[in-house]
Amino acid sequence: MSKLMRRAGWLPIILFLPLVIFAQDQAWQVVKSTHFNIFYKNAPEDVLNELTQKAEECYDSIADELGFNRFNFWTWDNRAKIYLFDNQDEYIKATQSFDWSGGQVRISAKLIQSYVGAPGFLHNIFPHELAHIIFIEMVGFNNPAVPLWLQEGVATYQEKDIHSIKAVLADKIRQGGYLNLDALSRFAVKGSSDEQVKLFYAESYSLVKYLIAEFGKEKFVLFCQNLRDNRNLADALRRTYSFSSLDDFEDSWKKYILA
Numbered sequence: 001m002s003k004l005m006r007r008a009g010w011l012p013i014i015l016f017l018p019l020v021i022f023a024q025d026q027a028w029q030v031v032k033s034t035h036f037n038i039f040y041k042n043a044p045e046d047v048l049n050e051l052t053q054k055a056e057e058c059y060d061s062i063a064d065e066l067g068f069n070r071f072n073f074w075t076w077d078n079r080a081k082i083y084l085f086d087n088q089d090e091y092i093k094a095t096q097s098f099d100w101s102g103g104q105v106r107i108s109a110k111l112i113q114s115y116v117g118a119p120g121f122l123h124n125i126f127p128h129e130l131a132h133i134i135f136i137e138m139v140g141f142n143n144p145a146v147p148l149w150l151q152e153g154v155a156t157y158q159e160k161d162i163h164s165i166k167a168v169l170a171d172k173i174r175q176g177g178y179l180n181l182d183a184l185s186r187f188a189v190k191g192s193s194d195e196q197v198k199l200f201y202a203e204s205y206s207l208v209k210y211l212i213a214e215f216g217k218e219k220f221v222l223f224c225q226n227l228r229d230n231r232n233l234a235d236a237l238r239r240t241y242s243f244s245s246l247d248d249f250e251d252s253w254k255k256y257i258l259a
């Protein structure tokens with residue numbers, strides 16, 4: 001490379017530097033929809049339009065599927081927040097996420113974060129994380145009656161690529177290889193094998209599906225209200241569904257899966 005070319009090569013970099021610094025300091029801009037404030041920096045308009053439309057559709061369908069559509073949680077100042085970073089690098093730097101992460105939620109802040117073009121965000125990650133927020137608003141924050149499996153079950157129930165897992169769970173139950181309710185309640189994702197984590201999510205999903213498919217949305221709303229008001233899982237299951245105990249609930253679910 002000649003000296004001249006080297007110099008010519010430097011020039012655009014020097015000129016570009018102030019722009020880069022400007023881009024990093026750039027303030028967030030916001031678009032507001034009925035239930036969301038969407039913060040962005042350089043996201044293209046079509047991306048923002050799609051996200052806004054999808055977010056509202058998703059809110060409506062989750063509220064509808066869980067029977068929460070009588071309650072309009074968030075408008076005006078209560079809107080949930082979405083931060084859409086320009087790219088994966090900025091997202092990971094700002095959120096300290098793993099490099100495979102396409103999105104993350106901070107439930108108590110009603111905040112979902114992702115980046116432009118994150119794979120699977122609109123169809124799976126966003127519905128899952130939004131369901132976490134909506135469900136917790138319904139049953140109350142830091143409610144000891146709401147185990148992780150119930151939260152993940154409700155959230156996974158919203159994902160669009162869940163296929164029938166009844167047959168898989170039926171085999172696990174027949175072979176005695178499933179996680180019983182006690183094991184589900186004590187389950188920690190950290191330190192568990194990938195297969196155990198998959199089973200945890202599948203069963204959590206299936207238990208929620210069982211309650212909604214067999215007994216309907218109205219009862220599920222009542223169940224959530226009982227959880228919120230009495231803060232006791234066995235009590236909420238008994239009052240809402242007449243399960244005499246947690247064991248009774250588990251046995252009924254197993255019958256449903258094996259039927």
Ligand SMILES: [Zn+2]
Nearest residue numbers: 128132152155
């Ligand atoms: Zn989750």
